[in-house]
Amino acid sequence: ENIFDRSRMAPKTPIKNEPVDLSKQKGCTPERNPITPVKLIDRPQPDPWTPTANLKMLVSAASPDMRDREKKKELFRPIENSEQSDTPDSLQYDMVDDSTVDEFEKQRPSRKQKSLGLLCQKFLARYPSYPLSTEKTTISLDEVASILGVERRRIYDIVNVLESLHLVSRVAKNQYCWHGRHNLSQTLKTLQEAGELQYGELMTFFQHKEQDLEHKFGERKKETIPDSQDRPLLDFSEPDCTSASANSRKDKSLRIMSQKFVMLFLVSKTKIVTLDIAAKILIEETQDTVDHSKFKTKVRRLYDIANVLTSLGLIKKVHVTEERGRKPAFKWIGPVEFPGKTDEPRGHSPTSDPLPGTQSGACAPYQICATGKQRFTRHTSFNGTQPCEGTRRKVSSEPNSPHQERQDEYCSKMINLAAVCRQKIEEDTRNPSITSPLSLLPVPGDSDFCVNPLPQAVFPVVQTDVPSLSLPNGISGQALHPSIPAASKTENGKPALLPNQPFLCFPSSSLFMLCGGLQENNLRETLPTTGDVGNRRAEAQATVPPAACQKRSSHKCASPSAPVDDEEPAAKKQTMEQSDVPLSLVVPKKPFESLKAESTAGSGCTSAEHLEAFHLDLASPAAPEAADKESTKPLESQEQEKWSQNKDPDEPSPGKEHISKENANQPFLPQYLYVQPTAGLSSFNFLFSANQAPGAISLAASQLPSLSLPCVVVPSAALASFPLVCSPTITSPLSPVPDGSFSAAASMNFSMSGLASTTPVFIGTTAVVTPKVSPAPSVDPQQPAHPPLHLSPVLARSRGAVKRDSPVCMGHSVTLLKLQQPSSTPLTPKSIRPARHEAFFKTPGSLGDPVAWKKNEGNQNRNASSVQRRLEISSTSPD
DNA sequence: CGATCCCGCCACATT
DNA sequence: AATGTGGCGGGATCG
Numbered sequence: 033e034n035i036f037d038r039s040r041m042a043p044k045t046p047i048k049n050e051p052v053d054l055s056k057q058k059g060c061t062p063e064r065n066p067i068t069p070v071k072l073i074d075r076p077q078p079d080p081w082t083p084t085a086n087l088k089m090l091v092s093a094a095s096p097d098m099r100d101r102e103k104k105k106e107l108f109r110p111i112e113n114s115e116q117s118d119t120p121d122s123l124q125y126d127m128v129d130d131s132t133v134d135e136f137e138k139q140r141p142s143r144k145q146k147s148l149g150l151l152c153q154k155f156l157a158r159y160p161s162y163p164l165s166t167e168k169t170t171i172s173l174d175e176v177a178s179i180l181g182v183e184r185r186r187i188y189d190i191v192n193v194l195e196s197l198h199l200v201s202r203v204a205k206n207q208y209c210w211h212g213r214h215n216l217s218q219t220l221k222t223l224q225e226a227g228e229l230q231y232g233e234l235m236t237f238f239q240h241k242e243q244d245l246e247h248k249f250g251e252r253k254k255e256t257i258p259d260s261q262d263r264p265l266l267d268f269s270e271p272d273c274t275s276a277s278a279n280s281r282k283d284k285s286l287r288i289m290s291q292k293f294v295m296l297f298l299v300s301k302t303k304i305v306t307l308d309i310a311a312k313i314l315i316e317e318t319q320d321t322v323d324h325s326k327f328k329t330k331v332r333r334l335y336d337i338a339n340v341l342t343s344l345g346l347i348k349k350v351h352v353t354e355e356r357g358r359k360p361a362f363k364w365i366g367p368v369e370f371p372g373k374t375d376e377p378r379g380h381s382p383t384s385d386p387l388p389g390t391q392s393g394a395c396a397p398y399q400i401c402a403t404g405k406q407r408f409t410r411h412t413s414f415n416g417t418q419p420c421e422g423t424r425r426k427v428s429s430e431p432n433s434p435h436q437e438r439q440d441e442y443c444s445k446m447i448n449l450a451a452v453c454r455q456k457i458e459e460d461t462r463n464p465s466i467t468s469p470l471s472l473l474p475v476p477g478d479s480d481f482c483v484n485p486l487p488q489a490v491f492p493v494v495q496t497d498v499p500s501l502s503l504p505n506g507i508s509g510q511a512l513h514p515s516i517p518a519a520s521k522t523e524n525g526k527p528a529l530l531p532n533q534p535f536l537c538f539p540s541s542s543l544f545m546l547c548g549g550l551q552e553n554n555l556r557e558t559l560p561t562t563g564d565v566g567n568r569r570a571e572a573q574a575t576v577p578p579a580a581c582q583k584r585s586s587h588k589c590a591s592p593s594a595p596v597d598d599e600e601p602a603a604k605k606q607t608m609e610q611s612d613v614p615l616s617l618v619v620p621k622k623p624f625e626s627l628k629a630e631s632t633a634g635s636g637c638t639s640a641e642h643l644e645a646f647h648l649d650l651a652s653p654a655a656p657e658a659a660d661k662e663s664t665k666p667l668e669s670q671e672q673e674k675w676s677q678n679k680d681p682d683e684p685s686p687g688k689e690h691i692s693k694e695n696a697n698q699p700f701l702p703q704y705l706y707v708q709p710t711a712g713l714s715s716f717n718f719l720f721s722a723n724q725a726p727g728a729i730s731l732a733a734s735q736l737p738s739l740s741l742p743c744v745v746v747p748s749a750a751l752a753s754f755p756l757v758c759s760p761t762i763t764s765p766l767s768p769v770p771d772g773s774f775s776a777a778a779s780m781n782f783s784m785s786g787l788a789s790t791t792p793v794f795i796g797t798t799a800v801v802t803p804k805v806s807p808a809p810s811v812d813p814q815q816p817a818h819p820p821l822h823l824s825p826v827l828a829r830s831r832g833a834v835k836r837d838s839p840v841c842m843g844h845s846v847t848l849l850k851l852q853q854p855s856s857t858p859l860t861p862k863s864i865r866p867a868r869h870e871a872f873f874k875t876p877g878s879l880g881d882p883v884a885w886k887k888n889e890g891n892q893n894r895n896a897s898s899v900q901r902r903l904e905i906s907s908t909s910p911d
Numbered sequence: 912c913g914a915t916c917c918c919g920c921c922a923c924a925t926t
Numbered sequence: 927a928a929t930g931t932g933g934c935g936g937g938a939t940c941g
Contacts, residue, residue: 143917143939173930185919188932205926205930286932307914329934335916360914915940925930 146182149339152190154180156343159210169210170203189286193340196290217367220298227295289314289330290337297347297364306352306361307334338362 144150155176163169173191177184191208194200198219200208292314296305311330341347346366351358 143915146917148916183919184930185932186917188930192932325935331914332916332935333933335914339916913941915938917938918936920934920936922933923931926928 147339148186148189148336149343151180151182151186152340152343155187155190159212161213163210163212163214165214171200171208171210173206173208189336190340192286193290193337194344196287197294197344199344220294220367223291223295224298227292227299286333286337289333290341293334293337294341294346297362297366298368300364303364303368304350304352304361305364306359307331307338308359310334 158176158179159169159171171191173184173187177187180187191200191202195202195208198211198215199213200210203209293305293310296310296313297303308327308331311327311334314330314334338347338349341362342349344366346364347362348365350361350363352361353359
């Protein structure tokens, strides 16, 4: 190598201008020659070598393999030249190339030539998109690297992404197996499902896909493994499986990121994902501290991934022009529907046929998972609970169960909303100044909460109580609740949680509450855009009396452990990136309307829709009564979702009025608690509605049978993107205790109840603002009008119930978090998913957490305690 | 000047 | 220890 380098180095400069480029460029026209020659001329060195050539030589000398490569190279060369023209379709790159051509004269090697995207195209050109199933093509990294004239490192970048999509799998050291796109649709489908689900267990599915491969290889190591311990990364499971051994270790964040990134597209209605949003979503750990650098790094990685995906023709670069600015974004141009998006699960895999085994395989994974869970969970009731299994089965048997679908939709909606909101918000908020001020309050909460202890104790109890499935979170929470306990729970039952909701709660370090309405104008000020409507509403809300109750409750809640840090840091952090976020969150106050208004743009519209959807979703959960019946939930939820779906699409801007009305009503101002995922947890955020009505009970009955959850969990990513979350919470309708509503909701351990109800504050990850009071959302009752929106009714109810209040309780929020975690753990099977989700999103690298997560899975029961711990840890650690 | 993202150091894993 | 992998981010280039 050294030698090689030398030769290369010296001449290098000149060399750079490789002719190669030229040829490519011409993509359009073959004339490459003209161009090429020119370059050559430029460069001092005699032609003979291009860097590549040197490499070849070296390679050949080095090993026999290399020789082979050389051969290939030869092949390759031609390919390059001709190929480029061939592959023009590939993308913009071609275009670029053309332009380059001119430039290249200069001789610039130009970066473009070396771009990862181009390199990837070359790489892909070497292999058939749809290789015969029978033949396997092995890829030697060295070979490819030499052929393409790049360092191996670059090949890893490509291969890692391809591997995430299962286009290749790692066979052995330096050896990858080319699979082509046969399974691509399936993989995408899987990713979509996973994404929709929130990235839960679904991952497993993937595994089976690759099973074939594995078998081939004979590696099934993973299978054995794994329980949580073996592999730290859950996420990976799928990919890993395929390749097998490899992943064991740590990272592979690139692969995970790639999958997540793809998932974002798949769950996005618009199919457009902006880089910054993606980065935020993918940043698990913490946005906080490091943020900026981290964000930057993430973006860099995303570019790497995007280049590969672009080369694959799955996405293309676009710019999202929002009112103010235009952001770089990528649009999914690959297949969208696979089999199952929303429809049916099974139909899928158009292309995938090839793998007979897949289906079966799929099943298998599930089973496996189940088992694993059981273990972890063990005794515990929840997890193991039948419901879960049932679900799973469904899944296994049918990839997309209706249930899932709903969830998916929900998720996607959320995501979309988040994205949209975020964008909007950002724009709006752009004014940083504004944002910060917003409502974020720091939550002192930490201090307060007592949760910790409770939860643990509680847990056990809970289990017994409810095995309910519906929401793990909720469930767990209830269980957890020590204090609240019975009363609240009972009413609804833990079930309060939304069955539908796909989301899980995670503990994150920081919590923030959002207040739908700030008492004061803060909101207004802060949010200009939304402002108008928002303000009014806000005011109205504000007017609403916040319940004093909350306060007290909140106090109760004070977060125990973790909590503390979050706040401050958060605030600080906020300044940076997050500031946006918070704002966004805030915005939501008036969610719909504002959104709509904003939405004027296309995006805006969508957002509005999303929002609605959102509401709906939320609403669904609401039904408290229903909650009792766990079983019922699913159905209900489904229905609800459907509704929501229906709606969503429709509402374009025109609908505004309705919407607005609804919104107004619904808008509840929702106060949500947002829990930020702390480090590592990136996965979900929770939102709790601050206000719940105690009285809420009534609602539920109607359509929303199911849940009355006070909390909504949003995928962290979503949150990130969104600013708002609205949850209508609900409370337990019956709950004996008004305040309790929250508690009910809260099934979480926390004492949330208090908080929830009252606090208007929004907790944002970053900064905390002071709490404002929230207003009463209750404003109107228009909502009812729209049935479609589930929420509205709910809201209304809730409102009634709601009380509000007070100021903030920071601590509370914290508490919640903890609860959540625990809950999650203990939870039902669903919980499991969540866990995975988390893992999924998280990057491996970021933390040690993974382990913890694993644990969660494993020990659901205990989790409570463990969870809490984790939470605490996380919270603390973040800093 | 911000958006892209190449390059390769370096740490960790595996052999 | 050597080699394989791949995170990561400086800083160059592009637009």
